[in-house]
Amino acid sequence: SQQGEEDPQALSIQEGENATMNCSYKTSINNLQWYRQNSGRGLVHLILIRSNEREKHSGRLRVTLDTSKKSSSLLITASRAADTASYFCATLGYSTLTFGKGTMLLVSP
Amino acid sequence: EPEVTQTPSHQVTQMGQEVILRCVPISNHLYFYWYRQILGQKVEFLVSFYNNEISEKSEIFDDQFSVERPDGSNFTLKIRSTKLEDSAMYFCASKRLTYEQYFGPGTRLTVT
Numbered sequence: 001s002q003q004g005e006e007d008p009q010a011l012s013i014q015e016g017e018n019a020t021m022n023c024s025y026k027t028s029i030n031n032l033q034w035y036r037q038n039s040g041r042g043l044v045h046l047i048l049i050r051s052n053e054r055e056k057h058s059g060r061l062r063v064t065l066d067t068s069k070k071s072s073s074l075l076i077t078a079s080r081a082a083d084t085a086s087y088f089c090a091t092l093g094y095s096t097l098t099f100g101k102g103t104m105l106l107v108s109p
Numbered sequence: 110e111p112e113v114t115q116t117p118s119h120q121v122t123q124m125g126q127e128v129i130l131r132c133v134p135i136s137n138h139l140y141f142y143w144y145r146q147i148l149g150q151k152v153e154f155l156v157s158f159y160n161n162e163i164s165e166k167s168e169i170f171d172d173q174f175s176v177e178r179p180d181g182s183n184f185t186l187k188i189r190s191t192k193l194e195d196s197a198m199y200f201c202a203s204k205r206l207t208y209e210q211y212f213g214p215g216t217r218l219t220v221t
Contacts, residue, residue, distance in 0.1 A: 031208055042113075042200060043152065043212040088152065092208060095165055096142075099152040 005100045006089055012106045019076040021103040023089030024069075030092045032065055034074050037086045037102070046074075046087075079107045111135045113213035115201050121219045122191055130186045130216045132201030141184045142202040142210060143176065145169070152200065158184065191220045 006023045013019055023032070031050045035043040049056045049065045049072065056063045062075040076083055086104045090097040114133045122128050134141050143155040156166040158176055175187045184203075188195055196219050202210040 033208070035212075040217075042214040043202075045209050045211070048208055090152075096154045096157060096167075097144075097210065098154065099144075101151050 006087070006103045008103055009101070010104045010106070012108065013079055015079060015081055015107055015109050017079055017107075019079050019083070019105055019107070021074045021087050021089075021105070023072045023074070023100055025072075025089075025091045025098075025100075026070065027093070029067075030094070032063075032072050033090045033092065033097070034061075034063060034072075035088045035090060035099075037088065039085075043088070076105075079105075081107050081109045083107050113201055113203055113211050115199075115213035115216050117216060118214065119217045119219070121221065124193060124220055125190050128188050128191055128218065130188075130199050130201075130218070132184045132186070132203075132213055133182050134184055134201065134203030135205075135211055136182070138203035138205045138211070140164075140204045140210075141176075141178070142204075143186045144200040144202065144212075145197040146200065146215075147194075147197045155186070155199075188218075191218075193220050196220045 031048055033048045034046045036046050037043050047058045047061050047063050049063045060077045065072045084107045086102040088099050088102040090099045116131045141158040144152050146152045154167050156170045157164045173189045177185050198215040198217050200215045201213040204210045
């Protein structure tokens with residue numbers, strides 16, 4: 001079954017630094033999405049990249065997709081303490097989302 | 110901005126009891142979903158619902174689970190006889206026509 005698997009599992013950086021998280025999956029996808037989850041809260045949709053796209057930007061977020069390698073990366077530039085959260089990639093096959101285990105990002109002031 | 114709401118935020122129940130988790134999706138959305146997240150694990154798809162019927166369900170969604178849209182606004186998940194392993198965060202999500210699903214804040218279910 002298709003899976004999003006993120007790495008690293010945890011990332012600790014200082015404010016102002018960039019954070020890069022990677023995601024790999026196994027089968028063909030319709031699109032790939034990144035979500036954020038603050039501790040104990042719901043999932044917030046960040047960005048979606050379609051299977052025919054290679055790169056997408058949204059504010060401080062940059063997502064890349066390499067379908068030949070079945071991988072994606074999420075870059076958060078100029079990180080802030082408020083970016084501290086878990087980040088999940090999710091792949092959309094026919095109609096359902098399959099989530100990875102997530103990367104826990106800690107941004108220290 | 111409209112959002113998906115879920116009640117209760119935390120439900121504690123004894124093993125074998127029935128629980129109903131409630132969700133109010135965004136009002137003009139057409140597709141509804143339940144996911145769960147066991148502590149420290151992935152968010153897992155349970156079921157999707159469209160046009161008043163289940164459109165897809167995972168292996169987790171066995172006969173102990175059921176969903177209902179009893180009126181025009183609520184979307185419920187019922188677990189008939191809870192087990193310890195049902196303890197998890199349960200997320201409801203909805204979407205209109207595009208790919209983006211909007212998630213609720215979740216209900217933490219604790220089965221003792």
